[in-house]
Amino acid sequence: MITLIKNGEIYAPEYLGRQSILLIGGEIVKIGEMNENKLLDLDLEVQLVDAEGSIVVPGLIDPHVHLIGGGGEGGFSTRTPELQLSEIIKSGITTVVGCLGTDGTTRHMTSLLAKAKGLEEEGVTAYIYTGNYHIPTPTITSSVKDDVILIDKVIGAGEIAISDSRSAQPSLHEVGKLVAEARIGGLLSNKAGVTHFHVGPGKDRLTFLHRLLEEYEIPASKLYATHIMRSRELMDDAISLSQKGAFVDITADETTGEWIKYFKENGGELERLTLSSDGNGSLPKFNDQGQLIGMGVASPHTLYEQVTRAVKEQGLPLTEVLRFVTLNTANALCLPKKGRLQEGHDADVTIVNNETLEIEHVFAKGRHMLKDRKTIVKGTFEK
Secondary structure, eight states: OEEEEEEEEEESSSEEEEEEEEEETTEEEEEEOOOHHHHHTTOSOOEEEEOTTEEEEEOEEEEEEOTTOOBOTTOGGGBOOOOOHHHHHTTTEEEEEEOOOSOSSSSOHHHHHHHHHHHHHHTSEEEEEEOOSSSSOOOSSSOHHHHHHHOTTEEEEEEEEESSTTSOOOOHHHHHHHHHHHHHHHHHHTSOOEEEEEEOSOTTTTHHHHHHHHHSOOOGGGEEEEOTTSOHHHHHHHHHHHHTTOEEEEEOSTTHHHHHHHHHHTTOOGGGEEEEOOBTOBOOEEOTTSOEEEOOBOOTHHHHHHHHHHHHTTOOOHHHHHHTTTHHHHHHTTOTTSSSOOTTSBOOEEEEETTTOOEEEEEETTEEEEETTEEOOOOTTOO
């Protein structure tokens, strides 16, 4: 696979101007001026993509996706379905990280691992966290540390629930031991070894994570808290945590742009902020008594939709917002060849219209997956 993308405005995510990008196999080989005629004279099959009037950006990374579905808080009929390849591609996403949620009984780590491997075979990059809301948490090898070390797709633990009535109400020491296991596993396997925390609406907010940093020998960068936009108080707590070096994540919804501005204006560390979709996870609504009163399903489309809204409606710079779904996420998850348009990096590229920001093309590991706004590569059982 040889692809030349020409005449596009490059955001890597920083602005590089109008340049060409050459993809060979699954790698970005060159960014800059290129002699198209010499390339065609090689007598090799070369795909030319004219990105005139378009913006070329890194493929998005979604660090929190329920690949095999989630939910179930309203009974068996409320379990959400598996995510399909085309839903990922249409969202401009080329890398996903799968997780379990509340249910670690009828959904299994081995099924999540198989789904991630299946998505890899279908064309995107997929990783997973080991565990679910609860501590002790489900694993593949019976050890969080061993899962991270021995299972190629496992890059950390999560999503562990805190400040939520659906958590296992663990002690601080239990949480500290799990974080330490994930971190040691990461050290021994050269992976992120992060622990990804589901933060509920509870009154304790991020108290556990602040105490971990104060009372235990835990590097702040190994804590990664999501759903931080539930309230202003929780966002203030997340800003404080980011200032200590932890990563924090906003689950994309219609308020995302406003929360990004709030985070920025109140001293949040922008290099520690990411966005995720919670794709195919359930969106349960509970009353003050903890009773389920409504249910929805999150969509991976929300991630890029909120990127565009943050730019168009909140006036945030595209270079800044792109970092939250590309480079920052790659740094949080220790994925050195992801999240950036750079020679030698993976050929994950999304092309969007310069005016509307609508997604026009998606390349995942160099393979053309979405062309002229139409999905050309679908999952094995998709029509």
